[in-house]
Amino acid sequence: MDAVFDFLAPVGLNETNFQFMLIAAILGCSIYVTLYGGMFSLANAGFMAIGTYVSVVLTQRYDWPFVPAIIAGMVAGGLIAIIVGLPVLRLSDIYLAIATIGFGEVVVVLIRNFDRIYEEIFDKKIEITGGGKGIKNIPVTTDTLHLIIFLLIVVYFLYRMQHSRFGRALAAIRQDETVAANLGINVVYYKNVAFIIGAMIAAGAGGLSGHLNRVIEPDDYDFDRAVDILTYAVLGGTTFFIGPVVGGMVLRYLPELLRRLKVLSFVGSIVGRDLTNEQAAVDGIINGIVLILFIVYLPGGLADPQLWKSLYRRLRPNNTQKGAP
Template identity: 35%
Template sequence: MSHLRGFYLLVAAALLLPLIFPDNYYVTVVGVTAALHAILAVSLNLLMGYAGQISLGHAGFFGIGAYASAILTTRYGWNPWPAMLFGLVLTGVVAFTLGRPILRLKGHYLAMATLGLGIIINILLVQTGSLTGGPDGLGGIPTLSLFGWAVDSDLRWYTVIVSVLLAVVWLVLNIINSRSGRALRALHGSEVAAEMMGINTTTTKTGVFVLAALIASLAGSLFAHQQAFVSPDSFSFFFSIELVTMVVLGGMASTYGAIMGAIILTFLPELLVVFEDFEVLIFGAILMSMMIFLPQGLFVGMQKLWRRVATEESRRGAA
């Protein structure tokens, strides 16, 4: 169970934060956004970090989930739960149908294809105004309720979304340490070699792609109910790129790294607002320098630093 040690720590931190800082804006508002981003980053990392398949269209699946929930609950009066399920099914069908041909592509061609897919989904959201509300978006989405417990405060949303995050992390950690997880990592190493070992690469890749899309769709539904409002600009290709940045910044192939990337990229703009006109410039500079100096991501970089400090200390202790 050693691979779950970090997970228990995460659970503890998630529980303690709202207790130590009750009703703190950074915990229950920005924290919820960060957790939502973390769900998306963890799912994208499964695809990027472990299977080695870049996707610049993840926001599209997030959008399908969000809009399925938004449209079905407001325009057709569905209960949020079946609406969420419908979103998942729809996402699954789209991801499965398009996953096979798209995942045959490699490198930058794969990046372009997923980017294009995300943009097409976004254009559809903007153009089918009678259904989606167009660029002005769709409001009045009811909140979720679970056995009469309505999720109607920031703290309750924190509870729900952080719980989902923990469940997703637990699921992903278990997958990675299973047989299929090893197949995935083999894929990342070398696809040809993996195939030689008898791994069905297309099926494995498509499977991960669909799973990542489903998690994103679930996050989308939660997002729609939490914000009570959706508009296409939340699902643009800029957001897809932001998600990829979270994964890479934290450190690919590390679930905790993805969470860390999500937390940093969510909080950074909140902290940088004080710089006003300089905000964009500083954000770009930070992003660039982090990647130049820690090309494997912050998480791996910090691990190395930690190890160096530890060896240094033990050496001093010995002397």
């Protein structure tokens, strides 16, 4: 493994970056499941927060082992998804998006004030979530191997989903809910199952990332995070199972690449201003431009099979149409 990263070091890819790219890929997959069923849910940041906090609290405050804590976080995410999904999935389109944004914000506020609410109700001081400061000094237990295994399981699930009864039912619901219901598909059931699976994947990614970061804070899981997760999936493509993996990895890697390419000093020399302290701002501008360019010029996403097929056809060396005048 080390040899690989030594080889990749010149392009800004070390093991830590690679781990965060894997997390981004898993998060992309989590929202892919709901998007595949045509549900525009932005709740995954909230489920990620739940998974992170449940598993980190279990390992740090209750001395649980690592793997059961991650699984407990996933189960907690799934259970809350059942409660939230049943009422919320009646909404569609933008309404669903806004309701799930609201859910995410409520989760963040409740996590931030968990200790205080507990004190208010039971008159007893505790320290579980650590309030706005979060939980610090978490030992790094997540290994690259854990992430790869988790991602492979998720991707295998997505791959199998495409041609399974479940996946086809979701695709039918995405295309037309009424028609799907008339075909005998239990729309409510399939939508909820997809929502729960997405929530569990997000919670698992959260648990794994919580043991990677050393510090977790409730503000890490706000609206911006939800938007990030959405962009991972949409940029990669929402109809092909490799899409979210590619999207998450590329988007997470992009800032590192920009840093490595010394874009900052280049832009600074154009503008005629020293930009060394403005890293985040310049990154933001370039990220935004890339986002818009991708969305405008690659409508099917980066991993769209049609796109690559047509590119391959055009660039194939023994092109049959080459002789044409």
